[in-house]
Amino acid sequence: MTIQLTKKAFVGLFTVLGLSGCGSLDVPDLNNPSLDDFRERPTRPAVLTAATGLLLGHRAGVAAPNGYVAQLGIIGREAYVFDPADPRAVGELLGPTLDPGGPAFGGNHWTNPYLNIRNANALLDSLDQVPNTPDAEKEGLRGFAKTMQALDFLVVINTRDIEGAPIDVNLPIGQLAPIVGKEAVFERIAALLDEGHAHLGSAGESFPFQLSPGFAGFNTPTTFRQFNRALAARVAVYRGRYPEALTALSQSFLNQSASLDLGVYHSFGTNSGDTDNGLISVNVYAHPSIVTDAEFQENDTVDDRVVRKLTRLPEPRTAADGKLSTEWRFRIYPTNNSPVPIIRNEELILLRAEANIGDRNLGPAVDDLNFIRTTSGRLPPRLDIDENNALDELLKQKRYSLLFEGGHRWIDLRRYGRLDTLPRELDPDIEPHERFPIPAAEMNARQ
16 A cells, blocks of 8 residues: 555544544544554444444445446446546546546546555454453454455455455555455455454344444344355355355355345435435446347347336437447436445355356256346246356346446456457457556555
8 A cells, every 4th residue: 555545544534433423532632533543542432433434435436427336337338427527438448548547537446445444454453452342342343344344355356357456554654565466365355254254253143333224134243244255255256266155155145035136235325424326327328238138038028137227218328429329328226325236135146156157067057047037037048058158148147137236247257258248339449448557646656
């Protein structure tokens, strides 16, 4: 981490404490709190508020029109953002180069995750000093904070891929953590999830702090552990560790008898100090290939996921001198307080299919794929799935089931070396971006 980010991170923690409207710090100078003050003289209310603040910190870069869902969706040809005031959503995200100097585009999805990771480290470092807090509560705080750190590191490595990233960032101001490779980052993510899972097993029956409404049903240590294992399964699949993924899925909330929407979500609101869901913006549109590539139900109606998730515009919208055009808008997020999924039951079923395909257990994978086809898409079951086309079928079902929820299509196609199958509307010679660059400010600090 750069010196600049290290300093900003602790400021961010206290900004969250202020916005949340609860908690205080028993430190000499409340107008200029230091990292040492919080770690050495924390109070229980401040620590609990800081835990809730980690949810706000992770949510910060998710649902803006230039946020994680939108930008990864644009590169993965799920979405367009036609903003006359900022053409970079077309010229940069669909163009030849991502600018590492642009914190809202090529340099995005770096500062916010690392701020939140530092905040979590400050919370973890304070726990041995906080008074009037039972050991079970401290274990719950540790399990929660490490799970959130894993999520933030996942944002960084999903966007940087083989560029790698720093992981040993809990350092004094002035020291820079080395940038390590992709697998080392995933190893740290998996370790944080495993450590968090163990802590949560000793955390008692309830958390001592408030989680957002998006964690309804997963807001106790026991149920949060299922969320933790769901994330561990996603990470294991990303790493090609299929038996590990199947084990984690067996400990998650995967349930074929439950709603496919069962899961954990980012919550949004319009109250003062809250953040709304910017994906409802009039500048956000759906990529037309979603419709043209879709299958049809037996009654000649298009895949029900298209019906549920898209709506036709009164007239087409265009950009880039007419090179880009669409007649479709998303209806996934109908209001500015619509939740955005972190992980859902539908993804878990598809992850199980993917793990079984990778582990050469074709029968169970076919069963899961056809369950998603018939249940979510209302499509007829496919009877010809075999070893030659199972991966194609999986990627298609993931495309429509997880549409515009978190860059899944871009991440999946990159993992399987299939980014060249994406449309190239601006110029046939411009290949889709494989990764975001490490921000210029980060690299300049290392010279």
